[in-house]
Amino acid sequence: MKIKRILALALACMMMLTACGSNETETETETNTTTENTQTETETETEEEEVEEYTGPKDYRGWTTSRATFNPQMYTNSKTIMNAGTLVAALAENDELVWYPHHASELPTTTDGGTTWTVKIREGLVWSTGTALDATDYEYTFKMLLDPKLVNKNAAYAYDPVVIVNAKEYSQGNANWEDVGVKLVNDHELQITLQYPASELDFYSMIGSLIWPVEEETYEACMNADRTSTTYGTTLDTTPSSGMFVVSEWVTDGYEKFVRNENDPLVKEGWVKLDSYTSRYISQNATRAEMFWAGELDNHSLTGDDYLQYKNDPRAHSLLSANVWGYFMNGASKNTIMQQKDFRNALHYGTPRETICEDVYKLYPAAPALISTGIYAGDGYYRDTEAGKAIAEKYATDYDKAVELFNKAYEANGGQPVSVEYIYFEGQEDQKRQAEILQEHFENLFGSDRFTLTLRACPPASAYDLYRAGEYDLGLGVRLMGNVFNPWSGLNVWKQDYADPYITGFASDEYDQLWFDCMYGDIATDTAAKVEALAKMEELLLDYGCFVPVMQNNNCVMYHERVELATENYLPFIGFSTNQTDLIAAA
């Protein structure tokens, strides 16, 4: 009897514990949403008045999942940029992206069509340590960034895609510093010479915005004896700041705090509203979600069901990814059916990308083309151009066409049942489900008696090694587009002379020539011609069938009611420009 009583008691306790869980979550969440929406509707006018009046502390409470270093030559993310100044700042003004001189006293200018650039540095700039910041700091920065012994990860910013004369050669130990196209004219002026002419957009977005200065005194103090490594930016003491914010506190993998830099020219001009920005290291999405709903964080990334529930909430804002995920197709595979272009195209048209996005990823939109909607080309988004739209329409999902192409390939292959292997990443439940959807869909579409898709799980690194070796048929993955303003740069991975290719069998002289023309040739500064060329390059890749685009991994961020963003529109490169965010109420 006693045992029964104890068991009953334990069971009751567990039921109570369970009751505290899921059911209450749903009820609470629904209640919160309703309440918040009602409040938003009924209190708009009152809030507007309060916005004007709020003069309390403005500490933004953000989060991050990693903080490797504050050395701007080794690591990049938006928070690193926050405390590091640049020659040119990308800012949001009237819901548009504007380029504004930051450490430069005026926007860099060129007199010979984009090859030689003059950069004038403001007077009176200072580091957070109190030492003066001038053109000599930038010259030193370039020298250290490209130092062959240091092997800095961001060295390529000086030669890819905008090529400073002899920068790459110097970084590889094949040139002297005197031969590099960075010359100090005087303490407040630099002259930068490029190997190929660059447009203003390219120069501002690369050299202007991605070369963060380092402070010589600290950098040298942190250097080891044989000058092969520096611990600059690895602790608070070794992290001087020169940006709109100064790093004031930092516990590695714990939290970091930035305070407004009153000496910064953009702060003086009123571009920055926040007093400080505190960022906690929170790796668990569930913790972030609970903290956000409890009002302890000012933003939170929505995922899965949360996204479906709140995607239309005015506080939710979509962030466009620069990348399109899909799967590589190996036209050079030993599997003869893979060598058939019609077969590869059949897979492209037959891929149920819309179903995959709806059933699995929820947050990600389907993408029928290689270049994402977050990529800028010239004056606007590439996918909004006529050429970009035409490609997306031409390669949109079309099951009838897929079956037609498959039938042709099937006959050409001798009418024998075909089997191909699809590699996906191990341990990723979403990608496993994507693979299973593909498997079921293709076998239904083409007939399971004629087509079999076998699935193979691989760790991501092993999968990419197989793509490099060409030992695969189909393989999930992505080629990252590094620069949102220069899609041509990221498309170099499909060139025949690219040093680290994934084998797909694609090789096109026409493609290579178009790439060169856009990057460094006759049309390098002709935006309209480059957009047309970009569409042609995309068409060549899709027509061959080396990669099947599936989805664009967008993000959706929900902001606290007290956050007033600097722009309502998502802007390339700066997103919603966190540096310019304002807080209109207390936490």
Next chain:
Amino acid sequence: MLKYILKRVAAMALTLFIILSLSFFAIRLIPGDIAGQGAAPELKAALEARYHLDKPLLEQYVIFLKNFLSFDFGESINLYPRRPVFQIIRDKIPTTLQLNIFSLALTIPIGLACGIAAALKKNTWVDYAISAMVVFNVSIPSFVFATVMQYIFCYKLEWFPFLLELEDSSFSLSKFWSMILPILALSFGGISTITRYMRAELFEALNSEYMLLSKSKGLSKLQSTLRHALRNSFIPLCNVIIPMFMNLLGGSMVVENIFGIPGIGSLTSASIQTSDYYLTIAVLFFYSCISLTSMLLVDLSYGIVDPRIRIGGGKVRE
């Protein structure tokens, strides 16, 4: 005894060397890209040259050993670029240590008390309740405890902060308050383990013949339990409790991630995932040192707890 310790230390050094070598070769077998996906090929080549990865494996091993023996443990490649790996581990230990000390201070007395109570009240409701608690704790992973506690006590009831307080480097009441949930999450497993061992050992001791003898000599139940049964029950517990002390230096990845604790717990997996070779080896070496030292201490403790066990003694004289 000293001779025995020296022998064991020498064996430890050999074991560490083997672990170090195996780690070196095993990590090289893991596929990965030290430059990260999407990195320029020339950067990848330059980084491989910098870290000697372009050389034959045996040559890499010789360079690695040479550096290691001169106490140059290398620098982090990806996780904390250019930061010496020794410094990374050293910086993370205090937070982990602080938390684990509190956890242990809770785990040992509660575990012992529950184990003793269950053994003394065997087959009563006390025993059943404690056993149910043990089964509950053992069968539910710590991350579930941590998540549920965070949800209930931080989100719903708002009694505790979500994350460990880090803003104040000195120890304060508010900081301790923020440590309570992680301490509890870390303690449940240990409490159950100690309770289980203690209950089993003490129950066996209570039913042994020397307990009958002690009672017949006129000792009360309390006296005989405290003087004889408990002491004998502690011998096997050395195997459990001493490694717990050593594990003060090791963190829990899951609990640290959930409560935002910048400890050492997630260093191993993170360094492997990012192909951070030197950091991975250093962390494995660190954990190996802890394990081997705790094993040595466990063996030595037997002789202290139970005088009948003499370690490292010479041949038994006829």
